[in-house]
Each structure stands twice: as structure tokens, then as C-alpha cells.
Amino acid sequence: ERGHGPYQPHEPGYGLYQPGYTPYDDQIPDPKSQMLAIQNAKAYLLKCSTTSGLNLYDHLANMLTKILDEQPTNAVDIIENISKDVKWAQFQKKMDTLRNEHEILPTFEAAEKRKALFLKANGEGDEELEEEIGETPLPNVMETAFYFEQAGIGLSKDESYHIFLALKKLISVQPIQTCRFWGKILGLEMNYIIAEVQYHEGEEEEETEEEAVTEEGGKGVGEVEDEEEEKEKEDEPPKSTYKPPPVIPKEENGTGANKYVYFVCNEPGKPWVKLPPVTPAQIVCARKIKKFFTGRLDAPVVSFPPFPGNEANYLRAQIARISAGTQISPIGFYQFAEEEDEEEEVDGGRDTYEENPDFQPLSVAEMVDSLSAWVHNVQSILKQGRCVWLNPLQKTEEEEENEEEEKAEEPDELPQELQQEIGPPLLTPLSEDEGIQNIPAWTAQPSTNLIPQYAVAVLQSNRWPGAYAFASGKKFDNIYFGWGHKYSPENHAPALPPPVQAEYPSGPEITETRDPTVEEELAFKAAREEALATAEEEEDEEGAEEDEEEDD
């Protein structure tokens, strides 16, 4: 049989052996073997491909049929495309008895939820319509979105409208007095949409669950104490003298850092979840860590120092910090309520304000030029983690009684005097905000330089990137879009673990002394023998004297 010659242009010897001139042509092929060769070649061409089920023979036949039927111009140039077309046509003729199940994409479910926002709840009569048109706590999200859009900040109109409807749903479910779209915090898997809310006075659900837990905890401690008294008779390992620092109690709902209640949801259409009130320990810890939010409220926050809580608490703490640092209003919009008894000592400054009915808005140019035209309207959080300083070592009456009941096992320790922490009072102008390095804390810009008559004054925070505020005439608002972290030009340095604690107090009875060396021991022995020898001599003398006396 003829050998397989070089087929590729780059193989050596290509083109040398033209048909009829190969080195094997002088061998006249046996007609039988030629037939065999033809059959082998045809069998090879008829071999089905393993991947597509086609075979070259049929494909070539179809291709040539198509070319002869259609007679395209320049067939040789487009032969590859024709080949591809024939192959595609082949696939379509394949009839599969299995029918594809109609794919239910997750997008359909999401669309279902979003559509539900637009449906009016059943059973709404005309009465309810009238109620809605009156005073409603629902904020005009679209109006705020319009002003922020002038500055290039904000979500798309679609999303804003969905949030609008979601807020409306929230208000219809909960007894809410004021409501505001606080902003959006981005997360790894999902994002958070946050609403800031104030309940009607007196309608707030009291958290009875927490109180029950502390009562049970108290009883548990009493039982343990009885057991300890029995065990005291037995030998016990030394008890630790470590006293954890006193827990600073969280602020009451409705005051300080817990003034507002926050609801979050991952997407408009999903149910709103209430965030728990924030404790000072959580704020203090949140200042030391920097973690991305995952989007699931029950996710653990793995960090050092260990965060006391899960992602819902971390989110609430960050919201508290951001609000305290960046919620601002034009000066004069809010004023302190004039109280009759101003002689009352107000520790930590006043915490309530009311709208000023005589507010005269400043022009946009003035709002942009000077930062003192804006004031903070949320109390700043002290180092302690609260807005109003509380001395944790101050014993209340209840605690004093408890101490008398307990055994006085603990040695008396002098309580360290804690300095009262004072923060800037409410309604301080922004010009007092300290910048970071040489960057001012806020950047103010008008929304447009081309049309100053209708421009909006916009402020961006440089300390909390993502916090914005706008003011235009009598309208103003704050919003936050971001990842929820503070800006720091230096890299985040995590807290180092505390120094290793001393295991035991070192004293002479525990400290090891050096063993005496051999020379010292010998010297000691020699000295002792000398002392004994002198003592014996003395005894012998005495004994001799006594003997002498007895002899007499």
C-alpha cells in the first residue's frame, strides 16, 4: 500500500510527491488491492465522529449537494462557511424525545416579589385613602432622590421607587411616627437598605424577653453561690482575682445612640427586619475592627477584639457611628426647646430639639462657602460608647444592697476615678469638625455651576466616605451610600493581643534560689565540723569538771 505522505504544508517533503509521481508509482497496484484500498478509504470516511455523530462521507456529500443546488459565487472562498452551515442544519433536524423543562429562573421569583409591592392590599376602602392623604410619616423618597440626583448621588429611579413602596409597606405594618430613608450599605453577598424610624410615644414594644433572661441569670448565680459555700471546706485551686471591667449599660430606647430604631431589608420586596438597640460595648469594639458586611444579619463577626454580637449588631453599631458623625442640617433649622427650668443641670448637654418655625434659609452660595452654616443634629458618641456619660463605678441603691448580702470575699479595691467624658454639644457647627491630616472633614459643592439660581448645596463627608447631605431652600436631607467604614489614610492596624498576664505573684517562698556549688558545700561542711569540734571540746571540759566534782 502507499505510505502516508506529508499532508501539512510545514512537514518536510510536502508537495514533492505529486499524484502519479510518487516513489511508489512504479509498482503497478494489484486491482484487488486497489479495490481494498478504496474500500478502506471509504470505510474511513464513513467512520462516525465520536463527538457529533456525523461522518465525513455524509457531510461531504451534503455539502457538495448544497453547493450544486445553490451554486454560490466564489464557492471555494466560502467553503468553510458552507461546511459550518451544513453542520448547523444537521443539528436542527435531530429530534429529541426529551423536552426541556421550562426553566424557572430565580429572576422570576424576584420579579414576583417586586410586583407584590405595587399591588394594593385587599380590603382597602375609601376611608383608608383619606387617611393616607393626610399627614403620613412616609417620607417623599422620590423628592429627596431628585435633589441628590442633581449632585450625581443616588440610586436609579426604579430602585428609589421600589424603596418608596417598601417604606410604605413598613409604615402600614408598624406604629411609626417618623420615618426616613437612611441609606444603603453594600455587602458581599447582599446589600442592606436601611430605614430610620421613630415609634409613636408609648407604643414601642417593650423588650420583655431581655428582662426575663436577666432575672433567670440572677437566680442561677444565687444557686452557684450556695454550692460554693459547701465546697469551701474542700481544697480548691486558687480562685482568679480577675475582675472584668464594669459593663456600661446601654442607653434607653429613645435616647442617645438609641434615639432611632432602624429597620433593614436586603431588597425592596423582602420583609423588613428590626435591628436590636446598640450597646456601648458594641460601639467601642466596632471602632477597633473593620469588616465587610456579608448581607446576612445572622452572620458571625469574626474579629479581634471579638465583637460582642453578630452582623446585625455590627451593622447597628456602624449605623450609630455614621449617624453621629454625619447627620447634619442647616443652621437655624432646629433649635433647642426653651424650657422654663433652665437651672437644671443637664449632664452631657441637651438631647432634644425642635423645628424652628422662624427658619430663614440661607442662599446656596452661603451654604457652600462656609461650613459653619451647617450643624450636627445627632449627638456625638463619646469614647465610652454612649452619648451621655455614665460613671459605671457609681453604685446604685440596688447594687449596694446586693453587696451586703454577698460574702465579703473580695479584697477592697479603690475604685479608679474615671474622668467624665464630654463631647461636643448638640447643634455644633461643622466648622468645628476636625479633619484628617490636612483634609477637611467635609467637601461642599454646589450641584451645578452653570445654573446657580436653581443649584443645590451638596456636602460630602471625607471622614465617612459615602455620607452626603443636601440643602436647597427649606429642604434638606442626609443619606448614606457606601460600604459602612470610616476613612483612614493609614492602614488598619488590628489591636494587638494584651500582654501575657502574670501567673502568680513572685515572692521569696516561690522564687528559686541557686543551689550551692561543691566548694561552697565543702566550705560549709568544714565550718560546721569546726563548730562541732569546738562544742565537743567545751562539753568534754564540762564533763571533766563534772567528773571531778563527782569524784569529790
Add this chain to the structure above:
Amino acid sequence: MDASSLPAALELVSGGGAGLSPEKRAVLGSSLLLLQRDYRFERVWFWGCIQGVCGAYYIAQGLGPDRAAPRSRLYSLNCVEWSLLPPVTEEMVTQAGRLKGRFQGDPSFEYEYTERNAEDAERLFEDGKEPMIKEEARLVATIEQIDRAVGIVPRGAFVKTPLGSVSENRNFEGLSLTEAKRLSSYFHFTEPVDLKNKTLLEKADLDPSTDFLDSLEHDIPQGSWTVQLEKGGTVVVLRSLLWLGLTFYHVPMTKQYGYVYFGNGEKNLDLPFML
């Protein structure tokens, strides 16, 4: 993102809260077109906006016939007048990498070096004056760094012709929903670094016309991209955690995709602590 699809794209990218005001959007439509005419670009991309302390830089990029060639970069302070940035050199990138802090917003601002090492000290003695770097250079170096690190395109959107030049794939129909959620379906649109390290088995599965770039799967640290479905699951949005503010969007089964940067222009070096 492509200048022609700017309005629709801005709607899809606005999940992060950053966007453009109507004034800027309106003027960009015309000024980018004029850029294309003046510089004879084949494509103009609106790259994004870097926020400085006093002002913001709006960046546009122009591409020639070979989409993988070094791009011309232009900046503007108001989206109306554009200035060409100098081409970036490696030295600029290393110098800019040492600077910390926000952009000022003034292109002629000069940064002083705060860190001195042995090389700088030697150079000091040679030149006799302190090395300064202008904000323009820092700007273009930052843009180059961001493009190199996190500028991404979907797989199959670009093809490499046998002659070596890269062009858009007209047959690109978009990624399917399942493909779009996987990081391996997105490529870095820069010189590939990882390709030659792949084993022969992996390379056998690749298609040299579409798989000529590094995919996002092996980015360090792992988890530096968030993949989310927004707008009820109709848009896939990828956000980079290394350069906070870079957002990439793609509508599955359509040709719409693009990335834009709205941010400070600072690398997030705390990323390993934050994950």
C-alpha cells in the same frame, strides 16, 4: 463603559449610590462624541470619576483599532473640556504607589515625598532638588493600576485575530445566567500574567481566540470580588473590593456590559482584614 450606551449603563451601575448628575450626563453625550472626532478614536469609553478633596476628575479613554493597545486617557474637571494625560511609564506607577492620601482635585498639585529610601537619597544628591510628583502623573498612574488590576470584560466579548490584534466579537451574545455568576467567566483586560503558568491539560481546553486573558478566578486575595444580582436578578453586578468603587455590570444574554469607577482612587490595602 462605552460612550454610546452611557445612559442605560449608568442606570444599571447606580446600585452603589454613585452616579452622574443630569447635567454631566447631558454634556457627556456630546463631549465624548467630539472627542472621538478630534482624536480619531474608534471607541470612546467613559472610565469613571475620581473624587478629590476639592474637585473631581472625570476620565475618558479612547481606543484604536487594536483594543488591547495602550489606550489614550483624557481627564476633565467638568466633562466639557478634556485634556490628554501623558502616557504612563513604570516609574510613574511605582512613584504613585508610594503616595498615600486623597487626590486634591487640582491637576497641578505637587506631592512631596514623605518616605525616603536609599534610592531617593542618592537621587537627591544627584539632582539637588526634592523629587516631586504631580497630581496628573499620579492620576494616570492610578488609572493604569486600576485598569490592570480590576478592569474586566466577559469571556467571549473580545477575540484575538490570528495577526495578534484584539477586536470585539460580533458573535458575542452575552453570558448565560449561570455563567454570569461564576468568576471564571470574566477576564482581566490587560496583558495576561497567569496564562503561561497553566498546565498543558488546562491549556488544551482553552480556545486561543477567546481565552487569551487571565480570568478572575485566581485573583489574590480570594474573595476580592462580590457578585450580586440586582434589579430583581436581571443585572449581574461585580464590585471590586480591592479598589472600592469599581463596578462592572452585565445583563445576561445581551451584549450589554461595561465597567466604571466612582471612588477616591485609593487602593483598599485593608482588604485581608476586612474579609
